[in-house]
Amino acid sequence: MVMEDFPRQAITLTQTDGSQVGKTTSDAISKIPIQFAFLVDPAAPSCSEGVYLPTFLLPTPEHGAQFNIPVNQALKINITSVATQSEITGLLYSGPYNVVKSSLGSGSFSLTWRPSASEDGQSHPICFIVQASDLC
Incomplete structure (x- = not known):
């Protein structure tokens, strides 16, 4: 999965060397890969409140x-x-x-x-x- 950041309106970015890059609302300013894992617990033997479920x-x-x-x-x-x-x-x-x-x-x-x-x-x-x- 990749998280992207888009400007709300057209912008101009100025780099440290003085060069400029234009970005529109459909141009991503940045892209960051996102990774995550899920740990799924086994099913509770009982769904009665107060036993396994608080x-x-x-x-x-x-x-x-x-x-x-x-x-x-x-x-x-x-x-x-x-x-x-x-x-x-x-x-x-x-x-x-x-x-x-x-x-x-x-x-x-x-x-x-x-x-x-x-x-x-x-x-x-x-x-x-x-x-x-x-x-x-």
Whole structure:
């Protein structure tokens, strides 16, 4: 696979020796080969939540929960998960750039966010999922 970079409009590139090269929107500025590998785990013997696949426990907020947080006050989301036949290995999340993740041990995590004045009155989704690895 090759990743290519194209200009949004026609441009002129000047080389270090003073020569110039014109590039249109259909001319690649650069091309970089990309390589990656996938590691596919075997299928879990059971898809029941809480066995091999983690399940969330209280105090984890329900899916779709909404919180109204005043500017400069912290929102702390406590997350607890369990899987009896797997090891909880991490928490992946997306949200505002200044969310801070903490690992509290044994399938427990927290996400803390303090909205700024520029974020006031806006909706800021925070999404998360727990990762687990087979115990074998």
